[in-house]
Amino acid sequence: MLRETISTEIYTVLLVVCLLLVSVTKLLFPKRFYDFASILLNYRYLKIYARDQKFLDTFEGLLFSNLIIGLSILGFISYNLSSHIDSSSQITLYKLGFAITIIIIIKILIERLVSSILKIDSIISEYLLMKTSxxxxxxxxxxxxxxxxxxxxxxxxxIIIVFVSLLLLINLIGVLIFIKDNLRLIKNNFFYFILYLCTLEISPYFILYKLITK
Structure with missing residues (x-):
């Protein structure tokens, strides 16, 4: 049992930080947060805020920080399950959070660079907003x-597999909705869009899978 192998104190602190980040976001951006919270039910949020994208966005930055902490906790719990580390190894949790942050930021920067080179900024810009959201x-x-x-x-x-599968399914739904709503634009740039997906969406996870299995 997780509670017997590692203290929950650090988890409690981090979960409180997550709740504070979400609360501050809702307090500062009540209208946008309301639209964001219904993102699974309609495409309204992406249509409205796609026009106002910023490289540094406070709303997305606060929620991104919450995401990093959440992924770090989930990743650490999974790692703890297989490695049986003790509470003295909590530094691993912070290293994991740092690594996740760097990987996601670098991936986004590369995606924007590639979309600019392939001259499909308009479609990729909205696609990145969808993914980030x-x-x-x-x-x-x-x-x-x-x-x-x-x-x-x-x-x-x-249990970990069930929760991770649920999260991946929700993310896949977002991709499918995006493709459905932008089918005409994607058809006009089909080759470049497929090239983009294979290069920056499929291959990184394939490589990661190979590294993990080895």
Whole structure:
């Protein structure tokens, strides 16, 4: 059981930080947060805020911070399950959070560079907003999921797989909705869009899978 192998104190602090980040976001951007919270039900949020994208956005930055913490906790719990590390190894949690942050930021920068080279900025810009928004939404879901894993459930690989599969399914739904709503634009840039997906969406995860399995 997770509670027997590692203190929940650090988890509690981080979950409180996540709740504070979400609360501050809702307080500062009530209208936008309301639209964002219904992102699974309609495409309204992406249509409205695609026109006002900024490289540095406070709203997305706050939710991104929550996402990083949530992913770090989930990743650390999964790692703890297989490696049986103790509370003295909490530094691994911070290293994991730092690594996730760097990987995501570098990936976004490369994606924007490639889209500019392929001259498909218009479609990729909206696509990146969709991905960022859905990932940030998953960050909201990670708060109750991590709380369940830490305080309630007897953690097992099966439970971790179920939750991760649920998160991946929600992210896939976002991609499919984007393709459906931008089908005409994608058809006009089909070759470049497929090249983009294979290069920056499929191959990185394939490489990561190979590294993990080895």
């Amino acid at each position: 859905y990932k940030n939404f998953l960050g909201l879901l990670l708060i109750p999921i991590n709380a369940l894993l830490i305080y309630t459930l007897n953690v097992s690989q099966a």
